[in-house]
Amino acid sequence: MSPKYDLDKIKFSVDQATFAKAVALYENHRVTKFENLYGNYSAVVLGSQPYQVRVSCSRYDEADCECYVGQNETLCKHMVAVAIYAIKKGKSLTDKDKKVFDQPVCSGRVDELTEKELEAIKGLITDSMKYIKPYNGPSRLWFSYQNSLTEGCNRLAKIVSELPVDQQTANILVDLLLRLDKKLTMGGVDDSDGTVGCFIEETVQVLKEYVELDSSCVVPFKKLIGRETCFGWEESLLKIIDKQKKWRNMQGYFNDDGQPVDMKAIEMPELCRKCRKYGAKDEEIICNLNRFDQQGETEIEHDFICGAFESKVK
Numbered sequence: 001m002s003p004k005y006d007l008d009k010i011k012f013s014v015d016q017a018t019f020a021k022a023v024a025l026y027e028n029h030r031v032t033k034f035e036n037l038y039g040n041y042s043a044v045v046l047g048s049q050p051y052q053v054r055v056s057c058s059r060y061d062e063a064d065c066e067c068y069v070g071q072n073e074t075l076c077k078h079m080v081a082v083a084i085y086a087i088k089k090g091k092s093l094t095d096k097d098k099k100v101f102d103q104p105v106c107s108g109r110v111d112e113l114t115e116k117e118l119e120a121i122k123g124l125i126t127d128s129m130k131y132i133k134p135y136n137g138p139s140r141l142w143f144s145y146q147n148s149l150t151e152g153c154n155r156l157a158k159i160v161s162e163l164p165v166d167q168q169t170a171n172i173l174v175d176l177l178l179r180l181d182k183k184l185t186m187g188g189v190d191d192s193d194g195t196v197g198c199f200i201e202e203t204v205q206v207l208k209e210y211v212e213l214d215s216s217c218v219v220p221f222k223k224l225i226g227r228e229t230c231f232g233w234e235e236s237l238l239k240i241i242d243k244q245k246k247w248r249n250m251q252g253y254f255n256d257d258g259q260p261v262d263m264k265a266i267e268m269p270e271l272c273r274k275c276r277k278y279g280a281k282d283e284e285i286i287c288n289l290n291r292f293d294q295q296g297e298t299e300i301e302h303d304f305i306c307g308a309f310e311s312k313v314k
């Protein structure tokens with residue numbers, strides 16, 4: 001009987017240290033006398049001494065082991081090693097098999113996704129979000145509930161870490177953060193262990209790196225203006241939009257003194273007119289920000305600075 005779980009399931013829900021130790025046991029051929037019996041796998045794992053281990057075919061965490069950890073009804077490395085054996089059947093683990101994602105990182109690769117790829121990513125995100133569910137169970141299910149949150153965040157960490165950097169993927173990340181935030185504030189998710197909160201903070205860091213690699217990634221941050229989030233994670237992103245109030249003023253709202261600001265009164269430097277991006281909608285916010293920022297400075301025509309300038313004339 002084949003296991004009803006795969007390597008991803010184990011990788012995303014077992015803590016990293018236990019997974020690494022289980023991989024070492026597996027790779028050093030410490031899983032012996034493997035047998036498949038009545039919906040269970042049985043094996044002898046050669047640890048500091050031989051341990052008889054049983055793991056269910058339907059759940060890798062429904063298992064017994066003779067070791068100290070296992071006797072305390074805690075998942076141990078021997079159980080995980082047997083579960084890996086059930087999946088890989090003695091075949092070697094690839095680097096990809098062994099790669100774990102316990103936090104989102106920036107891929108550093110500036111590139112675009114196709115429309116199809118974008119849709120696929122959104123689907124994967126939605127699947128992973130299902131693990132980040134409300135808590136309604138009795139307290140004895142607390143640990144398995146926390147594991148589910150961890151699994152969801154680890155699955156998301158993999159998706160995020162493999163994304164190329166551009167404005168569209170920045171947009172996906174901002175949407176993801178807002179969805180997680182909604183789950184924490186209104187969705188009944190009990191994040192007492194801070195798993196989801198930590199994931200949010202790490203993803204905010206990823207977004208900051210995005211902006212360093214591609215300044216237009218700041219554009220989707222606009223969605224965060226005026227939001228009240230669960231622990232103020234959006235603040236550092238709003239700082240990147242820089243001088244948030246000035247930016248709002250530019251949008252034709254009001255300045256600090258309550259005076260409406262006329263967008264048209266903002267000078268358009270000659271440099272902007274010569275730029276390839278002049279008039280491009282998706283660049284407008286950053287361009288306006290840059291222009292607004294330098295208003296009132298002497299000789300804007302000559303002194304205007306823009307790091308994103310690209311000449312129309314090649």
Ligand SMILES: [Zn+2]
Pocket residue numbers: 051065066067068069070076077078079
């Ligand atoms: Zn054990």
